[in-house]
Amino acid sequence: MTTPLLEITDLQKKFPIKKSWLQPQSYVHAVDGVSLTVREGETVGIVGESGCGKSTFGRCVLRLLEPTGGEVKFQGENYLKLPRRAMHSIRRNMQMVFQNPYDTLNPKLSISRILAEPLIAHGIPRDQHRQMMEEIIEIVGLTPAHLARYPHEFSGGQRQRIGIARALMLKPKLIVADEPVSALDVSIQSQILNLLTELQEKFSLSYLFISHDLSVVEHISDRVAVMYLGEIVELADKNSLFADPKHPYTQALLSSVLSTDPDASRERIRLTGELPSPANPPKGCKFHTRCHACMEICKTEKPALKKLEDGTMTACHLY
Ligand code: SF4
Numbered sequence: 001m002t003t004p005l006l007e008i009t010d011l012q013k014k015f016p017i018k019k020s021w022l023q024p025q026s027y028v029h030a031v032d033g034v035s036l037t038v039r040e041g042e043t044v045g046i047v048g049e050s051g052c053g054k055s056t057f058g059r060c061v062l063r064l065l066e067p068t069g070g071e072v073k074f075q076g077e078n079y080l081k082l083p084r085r086a087m088h089s090i091r092r093n094m095q096m097v098f099q100n101p102y103d104t105l106n107p108k109l110s111i112s113r114i115l116a117e118p119l120i121a122h123g124i125p126r127d128q129h130r131q132m133m134e135e136i137i138e139i140v141g142l143t144p145a146h147l148a149r150y151p152h153e154f155s156g157g158q159r160q161r162i163g164i165a166r167a168l169m170l171k172p173k174l175i176v177a178d179e180p181v182s183a184l185d186v187s188i189q190s191q192i193l194n195l196l197t198e199l200q201e202k203f204s205l206s207y208l209f210i211s212h213d214l215s216v217v218e219h220i221s222d223r224v225a226v227m228y229l230g231e232i233v234e235l236a237d238k239n240s241l242f243a244d245p246k247h248p249y250t251q252a253l254l255s256s257v258l259s260t261d262p263d264a265s266r267e268r269i270r271l272t273g274e275l276p277s278p279a280n281p282p283k284g285c286k287f288h289t290r291c292h293a294c295m296e297i298c299k300t301e302k303p304a305l306k307k308l309e310d311g312t313m314t315a316c317h318l319y
Helices: 054-061 084-091 111-121 126-139 144-148 156-168 186-203 214-220 238-243 248-255
Strands: 006-017 026-038 043-047 069-074 094-097 174-178 206-211 223-228 231-237
Touching (some): 026 054, 026 231, 043 054, 043 214, 054 094, 054 206, 084 094, 111 126, 111 144, 111 156, 126 156, 156 186, 186 214, 206 214, 223 238, 231 248
Parallel strands (some): 043 206, 094 174
Antiparallel strands (some): 006 069
């Protein structure tokens, strides 16, 4: 078996909560022991409600936030052990696309300056910049004439194309895309998703695709990981997960999505209550306070993530 491009083992991120000096230090477990692999050319979707830890997970994978535990191997090398300055060469292969490109594009810089920044940071000779920028800007569906313009002159969809162009400048192998289409109109969303799919084929890219939107994740992913309170509760290939979700949380998420198929007869499962605080998660199964299938054992014993016969991984006492 070939080594996965990205291999994440027991990744953890804890944020300390300041309390009075009389009380013991406590923590928010934003990412709580996530293990996952991403193969070359594969898209792994990460879904879950807002606050489930998926964006923190994406940032920890790129070490934009420093994880508090676990391993992340890129092509077999655990780069969490490297000093931060040694991350420079690894970052060339791993880039991020953000939710709102306007927040991450400096309004004072022209598009050519924005696209040149990663080239300068990685020591690409200046005489190659113009040609590389023109090549990438055309690949993302804009023109070389756009290089002289400024971010405010573009629509939301065009800005996201520029954000994608910036991520592509160094020809990375992996892109972590954090809600890349959720700030866009539905008609523009499909254009950007199609662009990401075309780029994947052209450059053999791998994506870690983070979204709260199940229909978007269904469109683009090969496999899907469902997160709840910092943990993966189900991991399966896309077709199995959407046809036959195993975990009650996945079932509830899917049943809340309106189907475009008039013959589809999915039973509606109401997800009641708020997401509990990750600073004080429920004991046993973290989902038990909202689960329609909760049993006594669920309140005290945490279910392990285990592999079922059809290859789905799920963390639930029902299996
Ligand atoms: Fe529900 Fe129990 Fe399964 Fe948790 S372990 S999802 S509470 S049935």
